[in-house]
Amino acid sequence: xxxxxxxxxxxxxxxxxxxxxxxxxxxxxxxxxxxxxxxxxxxxxxxxxxxxxxxxxxxxxxxxxxxxxxxxxxxxxxxxxxxxxxxxxxxxxxxxxxxxxxxxxxxxxxxxxxx
Amino acid sequence: xxxxxxxxxxxxxxxxxxxxxxxxxxxxxxxxxxxxxxxxxxxxxxxxxxxxxxxxxxxxxxxxxxxxxxxxxxxxxxxxxxxxxxxxxxxxxxxxxxxxxxxxxxxxxx
Numbered sequence: 001x002x003x004x005x006x007x008x009x010x011x012x013x014x015x016x017x018x019x020x021x022x023x024x025x026x027x028x029x030x031x032x033x034x035x036x037x038x039x040x041x042x043x044x045x046x047x048x049x050x051x052x053x054x055x056x057x058x059x060x061x062x063x064x065x066x067x068x069x070x071x072x073x074x075x076x077x078x079x080x081x082x083x084x085x086x087x088x089x090x091x092x093x094x095x096x097x098x099x100x101x102x103x104x105x106x107x108x109x110x111x112x113x114x115x
Numbered sequence: 116x117x118x119x120x121x122x123x124x125x126x127x128x129x130x131x132x133x134x135x136x137x138x139x140x141x142x143x144x145x146x147x148x149x150x151x152x153x154x155x156x157x158x159x160x161x162x163x164x165x166x167x168x169x170x171x172x173x174x175x176x177x178x179x180x181x182x183x184x185x186x187x188x189x190x191x192x193x194x195x196x197x198x199x200x201x202x203x204x205x206x207x208x209x210x211x212x213x214x215x216x217x218x219x220x221x222x223x224x225x
Contacts, residue, residue, distance in 0.1 A: 004158070042119075042202050042215030043159065056212070091158050104149075106158030 002026070004107035006092050012113045020081035021110045025073070025094030032069055033104065034077050035091040043091055049075065050097075079112075087114045117142045119205050121216035131192050131225050136201055136219045139185040144208030148186050150179050151202040153218070159202055166193075193223045 004059065005024040013019050013093055025032050030051050035043035048056040051072035060067065064083070069075040089109040095102040122137045139156055140148070147166050151159035163172045165181040172179050176197065178189040200218040207214070 040217065041203070042217050043214055044215070056210070093158070103161045103164065105161065106151075108156070108158050 004092055004094055004105055005091075006107035008110055009108060010111050010113075012115065013082055014115050015084055016081040018078065019082050019112060020079075021077045021090050021112075023075045023077070023092030023107060025092070026105055027092035028096065029105075030072070030097050031095045031102070032066060032075050033093040033095075034075070035093065035106075037089045037091055037109070039088075046077070063094070082112075082114045084114050086105055087112055098115075117205075117207060117212075117214055119214045119216040120130070121201075121203050121219050123219060124217070125220040125222070127222045127224060128190075128193055130194060131190045135190070136188040136221070137185060138188070138203030138216055140203075140205045140214075141184075142205050142207045142214070146206040146208050146211070148181055149204040149206070150177075150186070150188055151204065153200045153202055160202075163211070190221070193221075195223045195225045197221065198223045203220060 019063055032033050032049040034046040036046055037043045043093050047054055047060045049069045050090050052069055065079055067077045091106055091109045093104040093106045095104045119140045128134055141178040147164050149164050150162040152162055153159045168179050168181055168183045176191050180187045200220050202218045203213050203216040
């Protein structure tokens with residue numbers, strides 16, 4: 001069974017430029033998460049989707065970040081415009097549902113460098 | 116304030132030298148506690164879920180335990196391939212939020 005797929009794996013952009021990350025969750029997983037991970041830190045939740053609905057986006061900086069999950073499958077996370085402080089690894093995870101018994105499976109992440 | 120604290124930040128052990136990693140939490144209502152392993156350049160890999168105090172789970176050289184305030188990840192006779200960062204995460208009853216600790220970087224010397 002294929003795991004969570006993310007692309008690109010690496011992205012280097014200049015500040016003020018837009019950038020987008022793509023995530024394909026494990027087939028059949030209804031819940032999708034986007035996390036941000038800074039070096040030496042644990043992942044921090046940005047947004048959680050139940051199917052197409054964003055059920056927790058309280059930590060998403062909405063002035064520059066946006067996300068969508070069309071048809072409840074793939075998801076895209078966008079930053080516009082990017083700032084130097086956005087340099088980090090962006091992780092996508094999925095689970096069957098959001099109950100506590102469901103394991104989150106993580107993708108390899110996208111490492112963003114903003115120059 | 117809801118918090119998850121892991122200690123130590125880093126740990127170097129000789130191969131075969133057993134030890135424990137700690138994850139202490141202060142949250143308003145625990146729904147579940149998770150342990151993950153993360154290798155450099157990769158996403159976290161699930162290890163264990165614990166739900167109630169007194170619960171224990173084992174996998175190869177790893178054993179996770181849970182009390183009302185903390186969890187331990189015991190590593191018995193570790194091998195160099197156990198070197199990684201070990202992350203602890205807590206899922207709360209309130210808002211169903213998940214908080215990760217900063218992790219413990221474990222290095223096993225051959």
